């Protein structure tokens with residue numbers, strides 16, 4: 001997002017909300033408002049979530065960036081769309097109904113969803129798709145590792161990668177979440193493993209194994225600023241778009257050509 005633009009931030013005191021505000025400040029953007037569910041009245045510049053609608057009208061931001069939880073993200077996306085303000089959400093863990101609500105909001109105003117705003121993850125997905133295409137008979141296991149505060153599992157990124165593998169294979173694979181007891185591997189299934197530990201920012205590994213070789217493709221995020229920068233780039237692109245429901249994966253390549 002370019003200097004001088006004004007953004008609203010939801011989930012502002014969360015891990016990502018804080019990273020977005022820091023990245024915005026570094027770029028010379030103005031945070032028009034910041035809200036959090038239970039904002040501490042002692043905290044400067046963060047208001048309680050119930051003031052969201054009022055702040056939308058009062059501060060007229062160019063775009064909103066949301067990293068909260070599925071229920072609240074749907075609420076913010078719906079309200080922003082009604083007000084005609086473009087909104088980027090990086091929240092993960094949506095169910096089908098919530099996803100449909102996000103898509104419906106896109107009919108009124110630009111809405112962009114991204115399960116992972118790191119450029120390296122987009123490259124990982126491309127590499128995985130290519131590998132699955134040429135190693136079609138190999139077993140696949142996916143492991144994602146995140147900090148101990150993460151709520152949803154598997155990660156939004158893991159689900160995205162699994163969807164792309166299904167597309168590359170031309171059919172949906174059975175997703176086996178962890179294994180316990182007598183659980184021999186069935187042909188074609190994908191084992192999915194979610195680890196939660198310490199303050200790990202986010203790692204995704206796709207393992208492809210044949211009988212005499214393995215290929216391991218891994219992305220590790222070194223800092224949340226990677227996600228925050230990607231979300232700001234997405235917002236910068238979104239403010240010039242017509243109403244619609246957009247996915248980060250579909251525009252990431254355009255951003256890397258222009259903004260980096």
Ligand SMILES: NC(=O)C1=CN([C@@H]2O[C@H](COP(=O)(O)OP(=O)(O)OC[C@H]3O[C@@H](n4cnc5c(N)ncnc54)[C@H](OP(=O)(O)O)[C@@H]3O)[C@@H](O)[C@H]2O)C=CC1
Nearest residue numbers: 011014015016036037049068072090091092115116117227
């Ligand atoms: N797309 C991407 O690149 C990335 C996506 N994410 C996703 O972003 C989301 C947030 O992650 P993270 O920042 O680590 O989580 P945190 O729990 O650290 O932050 C979420 C924040 O949202 C606040 N919140 C919850 N409900 C509301 C509400 N109704 N109104 C306003 N604020 C609210 C929480 O407040 P309280 O603490 O009071 O509940 C908290 O401050 C997750 O879904 C995560 O998977 C994370 C990293 C990168």
Ligand SMILES: O=C(O)C1=N[C@H](C(=O)O)C[C@H](O)C1
Nearest residue numbers: 092115116150155156157202
């Ligand atoms: O909760 C996180 O931290 C992250 N969530 C996203 C996800 O669920 O894929 C992206 C990133 O891995 C960090």
